[in-house]
């Protein structure tokens with residue numbers, strides 16, 4: 684199975700090469716850290732961590748990039764492609780795109796002040812993509828708590844893993860179209876002042892301002908910390924799927940715990956990322972090593 688020393692003999696500089704490339708991309712644009720973590724998540728939840736999300740449309744492939752959960756939303760492809768080409772220059776044909784995604788997510792977390800962890804390696808790349816599985820298995824911002832628990836449960840992840848991983852929303856941005864219904868709902872699960880602030884840059888009527896961005900964590904949108912959970916306690920979660928984690932259900936106690944204890948969040952997040960990175964990898968002679976991540980060789 685996967686091992687942290689997988690490239691020790693075949694490409695000893697793989698990790699440092701990826702790291703340099705990822706760091707320079709995040710230095711150029713801080714949000715890229717968030718985008719890269721999300722890319723690894725959206726890969727692993729769809730037929731496992733096999734870089735299926737990176738494949739473009741072609742005669743033999745229907746890309747996952749255009750399902751609703753990804754379309755116009757997942758980003759960072761060119762950063763992964765650049766890291767891949769840097770690695771190909773030092774060890775051609777050795778390091779998979781799926782492993783680059785996993786390493787990039789770790790390096791991104793570390794760069795913005797989040798936890799680091801040892802990445803397990805040896806994943807291989809798929810020769811296909813699955814928009815059908817992507818639309819079925821990726822969570823949506825409209826999902827209720829039980830659906831979210833089930834979607835993560837189907838991947839072997841517990842409620843605690845799910846809450847920890849959702850803590851990724853301590854960084855990054857979301858588009859108005861994903862939080863409009865919530866901020867105009869006049870419901871009781873949203874802070875009134877927060878809703879009114881968000882309305883200023885997200886007009887009530889679609890498609891006006893659909894693409895306008897707001898930070899998922901209003902307090903520290905660029906640092907990986909536990910403010911996401913503190914916000915939920917104040918009913919300042921941006922997405923409906925954020926606030927449902929603290930809305931009177933079984934995950935309230937976990938949100939509470941992470942809001943009080945940043946180091947527990949940090950170590951649970953790191954473990955959950957390793958666990959997520961272990962979802963159904965292609966290993967051994969299964970799959971391929973793509974030379975360009977967006978297409979099969």
Ligand code: HEM
Nearest residue numbers: 717718721724756822823824848851855856857858861924
């Ligand atoms: C629990 C279910 C989840 C739902 C429903 C969800 C949904 C979303 C949505 C709707 C956005 C905004 C996308 C846009 O407006 O373009 C977003 C952004 C993001 N998500 Fe999630 N997410 C979930 C869990 C996760 C997990 C488990 C991770 C990582 C392990 C993650 C990482 C991120 C990051 C980092 C961003 C910001 C991306 C950027 O700024 O480019 N999310 N998510």
Ligand SMILES: [Ca+2]
Nearest residue numbers: 726729731735
């Ligand atoms: Ca995949």
Ligand SMILES: [Ca+2]
Nearest residue numbers: 853900903906
């Ligand atoms: Ca934050």
